Structures are given as C-alpha cells and as structure tokens.
Amino acid sequence: MCINVRGFLENLPKKNYRGMFKHADGRSMTADExxxxxxxxxxxxxxxxxxxxxxNFDFKEHGCMGHVKAEVAQ
Known part of the structure; x- marks a missing residue:
C-alpha cells in the first residue's frame, strides 16, 4: 500500500494532519509540520x-511494485 503524495495534499483537510506523521525521535508532528x-x-x-x-518500492512512478507470495506446502 502507498500514498499518492499529490492526492494526499489535495484531498486531506489540514485539521486532519495533526499526529499523522512522527519525527525521527518519535514525537508527533504538529499539523503545520x-x-x-x-x-x-x-x-x-x-x-x-x-x-x-x-x-520493492518505486517512489517516482508506481509505488509498491508487488511481492511474490510464498507458496503453502500441502
């Protein structure tokens, strides 16, 4: 799963940003951050x-490129 950054910015109201992301030290970001x-x-x-x-992620064109599922032995 991935997030389209432009779509995210265009569609999510600023009031919903608070606590959505964290700093490297684990602190929640303010809405502005x-x-x-x-x-x-x-x-x-x-x-x-x-x-x-x-x-298996492409940051520019596709997002997640998929993953091979392990076969279950029967």
Missing amino acids: AKDAPLDVLAKGHNFIPYRNCN
Whole structure:
C-alpha cells in the first residue's frame, strides 16, 4: 500500500494532519509540520510514499511494485 503524495495534499483537510506523521525521535508532528512533510517528499522528486515497510518500492512512478507470495506446502 502507498500514498499518492499529490492526492494526499489535495484531498486531506489540514485539521486532519495533526499526529499523522512522527519525527525521527518519535514525537508527533504538529499539523503545520505534517503539512510540510509531504511537500518535502515532492521536493525530492518522489510521488509516492509507502504506507508500511516495502522492499520493492518505486517512489517516482508506481509505488509498491508487488511481492511474490510464498507458496503453502500441502
């Protein structure tokens, strides 16, 4: 799962930003800080950010590129 940064910025009201992101030290960001975080991502040229950890992620074009499911032995 991933977040389209432009869509996020266009559709989420600022009042909903508070506590959505955290600083590296674990503190929750204020609404203003959280509004700036996605803008910083766009400034890096990234259009997508992962919702959770992803080891097959394209920040510019696709987001999560998919994962191979392990087969269950029967």
